[in-house]
Amino acid sequence: MAVGKLYIGRKVRDLRLVSQATQAQFAERLGISISYLNQIENNQRPVSAAVLVSLADKFKIDLSDLSGEEGNRLLSALSETLTDPLFATYSANAQEMKMVVRNAPGIARALIAAHQAYRHNSEQLASIDDTLGRASALVEKTPYEEVRDFFHFVDNYVHEIDVMAEKLAEELGIGDQDAFTAVSSYLEKAFDVRTSRASRDDDLMRSFDETTRVLMLNPYLPPATRDFQMALQIAQLSAGPVIDQIAAKAGFRTTEAYEICRIGLHNYFAGALVLPYGKFLEAAREVRHDLDLLAVRFGASLEQVCHRLSTLQRPGQKGIPIFFARIDRAGNITKRHSAAKLQFARFGAACPLWNVHQAFETSGRIIRQLAETPDGVRYLSLATQITKGARGFHSARQYYALALGCEISYADQFVYADDMELGNRAAFDPIGISCRICERTNCLSRAVPPIKSKLVVEHHSRGLLPYKLRPIVD
Known part of the structure; x- marks a missing residue:
């Protein structure tokens, strides 16, 4: 599509808000009228090539950040x-x-x-x-799905909360010192909240008593989870009004969705506090997105690192556009976000050829895959298994697989791409989004026929599938 037909109003508005400029100030810097800027921000007029160049020049951003990937x-x-x-x-x-x-x-x-x-x-x-x-x-x-869509369509990045958490992290020195010492001291000095180990061994991770100002933490929490729960308590005490306002503006239809979103935004603040944007982005580039090194560097879990990488969507300071998902052993996608072209199916299971399923068979390892989707786009896909809830021999455990990846044009910025045949198209496994919408007609791992195809049944012959597929011609 021609550059002159780009409708990127939300990205222009986000860039203006990040710059803390009024419409009049922003329009003046771009050399356009206020009315034209207002029309651009409301997607009533496209952005011209001249305005795109001016945006890149005046605000030092890549034109790729303003491409049509928003939709x-x-x-x-x-x-x-x-x-x-x-x-x-x-x-x-x-x-x-x-x-x-x-x-x-x-x-x-x-x-x-x-x-x-x-x-x-x-x-x-x-x-x-x-x-x-x-x-x-x-x-x-469901309220959960409504909230999941809210985060999905804001690029999994909430600017006001992210910046607030980063400023606090800078003040506390998080990223330069042990997070536990920083957050526990801040809780006590700023909010008169003392942390203590819970006396009972149960499934409760944390409990805050507003009267005694004591935050009880399960004594068997992994350090990364413990620090995150303390950061979450800081979010509730310091960012509550801002979070409530953002959740209210989302216009959820039920109180349940509003409350679930508040939890999600509290979690977002906590993640942004223990993994502050600028320092985390710099470290990710320095170690070429080595997940283990990032986890050790910030005292975080692999899931926290992967999730944070998926939120690096700050206008003018973006990280690599990646996809991220967490999948349980039944194939349900319990977390998902993609800043890449690859988008996860909203219904049905994930493609069985995707390497994320193999992660359950290779505990403790990060496995790699070169994959190509039916539209011809190629990806580097990483997967690993994690275990949650293990607090003793008799405790129940949850097993998940984490998937993380990027389009192949960014693969050289990941340490995991070293020694892989990125230029050999034959090295790429054909994968889809889900069987119900996959266009491939010759996939032997297909679970169900695609909705957009006609079935051809041959009674006198049989291949590995009991039917053949004939695509519908529009």
């Missing part, structure tokens, strides 16, 4: 929505969907939300014997 997540979700048989009488082409995402993203989100409500109601009605007489069970979208 990748929304475009992926909309594309998956329109594969539903519900829309069998209408087949949207790629250009139509791009126009909707760029010019009317609110309509795209409304359609996705309506489709999610339809799916939930359909699935629950399918088990009407169990839900008969409980009509209240037929809800539109």
Whole structure:
């Protein structure tokens, strides 16, 4: 698409807010009128090539930061929505969907939300014997999914909270000294909160008594988890009003979603405090995104490191655009975000050819994969297994696999790409997003036929699959 047709209003607005400039000040620096800037920020007019160059020159950012990648997540979700048989009488082409995402993203989100409500109601009605007489069970979208979509569509980056946490980290010297000493001392000096080891061995990780001002911590927490829980307590005590305001502006439909979002934002602050943006980004570049070294450097867990890498989306100071997911042994994606072109399926399991599933078979190792999706985009994919909840021989354990990766053009900035055949296309494994929307017709690992294909059944011959696929021609 031509540069003159870029609709990047949110990115321009975010850059202005980061610069702490009014619309008048920002427009003056760009050499444009206030009305034109207002139209740009509201996606009423595209950004011209001259304005793009001015943005790059005046604010020292890469033009790639202002590319059309903003709509990748929304475009992926909309594309998956329109594969539903519900829309069998209408087949949207790629250009139509791009126009909707760029010019009317609110309509795209409304359609996705309506489709999610339809799916939930359909699935629950399918088990009407169990839900008969409980009509209240037929809800539109679960509060958890609503909050997950909130973080998904803000690039998993919340600027106001991130900057607040980074300033506090700088004040406390986090990143230069042991986090435990810094956060525990700050809790006591700033809020008169004393930390203590819980006397009972149970599943409670932390408990704060507002009357006694004592924060009780499970004595068997790993150090990284202990520090994070203390940082979370700081978030509740120091950033509460800001977090409440952000959650309120999100416009959630239920109190449950609002409260879940508050928890998510408290967690975000905690992660940004123990892994401060600038120092963490610099260290990631220095060690070429070596996950183990970053974990040791900041006293963090592998999951905390991977999650933080997925939030490095600050305008003008972005990290590598990566994808990140956490998957349980049943294949459910319990955390997900992608700043890369690869977007995770909103429904159904992940592709069985993706190396994240193999992580459960190789405990303690970071495994690598060169992968190519049906659209021809190639990736470096990393995966490793983690264990949570282990507090003694009889305690229950949770096993997850973490997946992290980037498009192959960024692979040389990861230590894990060393000695891999990045230029050999034959070295890349073909993977998809999920079987229900994957376009590949010759995949022997397919679990279910793709929705957008017709089945051809041959009664007198049989391959490894009991059917052949004939793509629908638009």
